[in-house]
Amino acid sequence: MSDILQALSDYRPYLWEGLQVTLQLSLGGVAVAIVVSVVLGLAAISPLPVLPVVSRVIVEFFRGTSLVVQLFFLYYVLPPLGLDLGPVGAGIVGLGLNYGAYGSEVVRGSLNAVPKGQWETTLALSMSWPLKVRRVVWPQAWALMLPGLNNLTVMLVKGTAVALLLGLHDLTYWADEMRKDPDVGLWTAYGIVFLLYYLIALACSSGLRLLERRAQRRLGLRADVAVTDRATAEAVA
């Protein structure tokens, strides 16, 4: 126990730096990933002829190629072309595009999972596509997509460890530095960082679970399931 406290106190500024890098990558990556998920997911089900194809191609590319190669591409190939994102920027954009491609499938699946009758009713009410999606379909799909997006968020947080390959001093980098220090035990070095990753992931998923519960409550899904039955019984009585 005293080993751990000693290591924590010795490495506090470094762990703090690592934590900040990891948090930047996580929050930035999640933000980009959400935008990418929503845009590509909506494009995939759009009635316009070209958009679904474009969305499909982008998703297949980012899902089908290695994240590490994508990160190297952003970090090494783009700057000579005049677009220098820096290591943190490249990490955020790379993680966001890659996980966003997966996320767009969650979004598309959730939009398609909204019952057909809901879509048909919006047509019978002459609602335009943007209107029906924004006001009727999205609020219902949102509750369906949150568990999937939550999963991806946690995976992205842990996936930020690849930033090490871009030379960033994130949590994983400092874990490795601690490992090399004879004063810090191997278990201690990785144990501390395990815990820190876990805490970030926990914070993210708790937040999203809260959103999920709120979304379900709005749809009346968490209110007592028996309410409809009871209303029926009352109406009959």
Add this chain to the structure above:
Amino acid sequence: MPTETAPDPTGAGSSETGPRIVMENVRKQFGKNVVLDDLNFSVDRGERVTLIGPSGSGKTTILRLLMTLEELTGGYIYVDGEPLTHAKRGERRVKLRSGEVSRIRRRIGMVFQQFNLFPNMSVLENITEAPIHVLGRSKDQARADALDLLDQVGLKDRAQAHPTQLSGGQQQRVAIARALAMEPEILLLDEVTSALDPELVGDVLQVLRDVARNTDITMLIVTHEMQFAQDVSHRVLMFDQGHIIEEASPQVMFTAPQHERTQQFLQAVL
């Protein structure tokens, strides 16, 4: 209603006196399965027509074609003399642009078997949503109209309730109010009581009887409630395997059907 006799400036053949709906050589196939074949019939303004027949005979498909929920395989549908989804250009059959389709579709409303209330909105919001955002009504106006409609269907006190807090019968009455809020000229009722507990059917049918009595909305009704069909409709069409095999007033249809299939069918359901 004043009758317009002035020539139609668009020349599209729309008129204020012709039939409300005309089905011309209508054909619908799902894959190789022919559901409707060379169907011809028309519905007059304010007329209420009930479609009966065994399941799979194509009744619901007709409503879905009118609501443009299904693509017409062949033939033409006219609403007030204007083509709904496909038009004749000389010998060619041309698909209309979605803008044209939606302009005419706006005259048509539909109530579904499964109610399909929006679960992310209150009862009142379900009704005001389309009038505000599609018809451009003010919020106050839409709200006042919705409360009137809820009063008509006997649910004014449930305006703020959530759809899941209502019984199936109440949900369907809200769905009827929602369709009426768009002031349709044509209302399509697709087995609106089939998903309800038997005890709840009566209230829904009573609401529809009132609508039939108090408005001149043209109605196409698919139902298994033969007493209701007899009470509200002017004409009954008996379908079998995608064809109209008998057509009569409800009195004749339900007391002295001519066709053998009709007799068998009515014997089975009555």
